[in-house]
Amino acid sequence: MxxxxxxxxxxxxxxxxxxxxxxxxxxxxxxxxxxxxxxxxxxxxxxxxxxxxxxxxxxxxxxxxxxxxxxxxxxxxxxxxxxxxxxxxxxxxxxxxxxxxxxxxxxxxxxxxxxxxxxxxxxxxxxxxxxxxxxxxxxxxxxxxxxxxxxxxxxxxxxxxVWPTGWHATMLACVQPGDTVAIYGAGPVGLMAAYSALLRNASCVMVIDHHQDRLTKAEEIGAIPIDDSRSSPVEQILELTQGIGADRGCECVGFQAHDSEGSERPNMTLNALVKSVKFTGNIAVVGLFLPRDPTGRNDLYKRGEMAIDYGTFWYKGQTMSTGQCxxxxxxxxxxxxxxxxxxxxxxxxxxxxxxxxxxxxxxxxxxxxxxxxxxxxxxxxxx
Structure with a gap:
């Protein structure tokens, strides 16, 4: 065959x-x-x-x-x-x-x-x-x-x-009707998470990326596209939520997250979500993270480890759920x-x-x- x-x-x-x-x-x-x-x-x-x-x-x-x-x-x-x-x-x-x-x-x-x-x-x-x-x-x-x-x-x-994984993100994040949802990543999983959040009657779904064609796809279904190459996505989300932050957040990128300049930063989306989601909010992580990455750019990343703003995460009383669908x-x-x-x-x-x-x-x-x-x-x- x-x-x-x-x-x-x-x-x-x-x-x-x-x-x-x-x-x-x-x-x-x-x-x-x-x-x-x-x-x-x-x-x-x-x-x-x-x-x-x-x-x-x-x-x-x-x-x-x-x-x-x-x-x-x-x-x-x-x-x-x-x-x-x-x-x-x-x-x-x-x-x-x-x-x-x-x-x-x-x-x-x-x-x-x-x-x-x-x-x-x-x-x-x-x-x-x-x-x-x-x-x-x-x-x-x-x-x-x-x-x-x-x-x-x-x-x-x-x-x-791809669709069950996007749906899984909304389940792990406990998306409820009327919620505001921040989704980092407008790749296929992020787009399916946005689609799922809207099907679950979220009131506002914000999708963060810097690929314009993918942000356009998010906009097609009624999500709000946020271009992280223009200004801080955290600041854009806080402005859209009257300074409170999103009720729920979904990480749909994984360890190969890149900033708008093209540099790989595995901890970027996780830390951005901690800042983007409100006190006591829920964060779902369905992007792929590995226990080891031989090509990681430093010893920390090679061991599948990264620096997370745990103090802010703890102080805000947030909940994070992870894993494959x-x-x-x-x-x-x-x-x-x-x-x-x-x-x-x-x-x-x-x-x-x-x-x-x-x-x-x-x-x-x-x-x-x-x-x-x-x-x-x-x-x-x-x-």
Whole structure:
């Protein structure tokens, strides 16, 4: 089968690899028809993780079931399914609590919890930027989609990661109707967090970035764009909230945060949120932070550590919640919103391309070139 394979820093190749296949009785085999490039893929693409050359990328996947293991009961051949990026068993202590991002059985490393498709340190599983994908524990992990799935693939594929993660940010931040919300980062996750906050009836959603095309996308849905290259985003947020600060804040950038001059500052957004959110406010951190970063510009960052304004955070009585999204907690209800016409997450998509176009797409997306907000790859279309 054809697949997008990691070669080395800023190098991917579309090449032929052994076909994915049923390996256990509980597996499902999916012919991938739609797979997104995620901002998290870029950390591996840039060579900042332990992702090994030769592995297949892609953890935001949708497709048609073409084969099922003998122990699969619910999922049927021909079903269109979307796969949470979390690979989870459904029966461990964490999965039973809904913490499927921290499954205790699917990662073979006993010191780690959680597994994913085509992702560094999250198990040996290949990704879905390929023609075929093996889905472990298929009955648990496959979200069987409604009958309109073939016509709305760019909407439903967002259920694999980016929209649930944006929704997760609003849940961790405890967004309530009428709240003011500050979202740092207008990449795909930040845009989905803004979209989610508005769906949850926030009264004012402010999105902070310095990429004008991404701020324009935020403005399209009624969010207030804040350009941090013009003046302090904290001051702009305080002005918009009468000096009080936002009720809730969401960090949707991660450790590769850059200031408007292009310098990487991993602690920038976290400290800005502490200053931007009101006393007793809630902060959610869904941007990716790593326990180690060999390319970090100082010893602190290389150890995955950073200087946080904890004194102000403590003094203001704020609450911070973090972690990867447990996709299955949200994907079914968000799927219903798409099916019933209450949401159209595909509005963030800027490019739909063939699988063969992946190397160029990675290069454009990694450079944050104007207009490249969300890339969708089509390995093959369902008949």
């Amino acid at each position: 054809k697949a997008v394979v990691y070669v080395g820093p800023r190098q991917v190749r579309v090449t032929t690899v052994p076909d994915a296949r049923i390996e256990r009785h509980t597996d499902v085999l999916v012919r991938v028809t739609t797979s997104n490039i995620c901002g998290s893929d870029l950390h591996m693409y840039e060579g900042r993780t332990s992702f090994a050359p030769g592995r297949v990328l892609g953890h935001e996947n949708l497709g048609e079931v073409v084969e099922i293991g003998s122990a699969v009961d619910r999922v049927k051949v021909g079903d269109m399914v979307c796969l949470p990026f979390n690979i989870s068993c459904g029966f461990c202590a964490n999965c039973e609590k809904g913490l499927t991002a921290f499954c205790l059985t699917t990662n073979p490393d006993p010191c780690l919890a959680g597994a994913a498709y085509g992702y560094a340190d999250m198990g040996p599983y290949n990704g879905g930027q390929a023609e075929l994908l093996r889905v472990p524990y298929g009955d648990f992990n496959c979200l069987v989609l409604p009958e309109d799935a073939r016509d709305k693939q760019t909407d439903y594929v967002m259920l694999a990661d 447990n996709v299955k907690n949200y994907n079914r209800q968000l799927c219903a919103l798409i099916h019933e016409g209450g949401a159209r997450p595909s509005w963030i998509v800027s490019h739909e391309l063939d699988l063969d176009d992946a190397p160029e797409a990675y290069a454009h997306f990694d450079a944050r070139e104007k207009g490249w907000t969300k890339v969708v790859l089509h390995p093959g279309k369902a008949g």
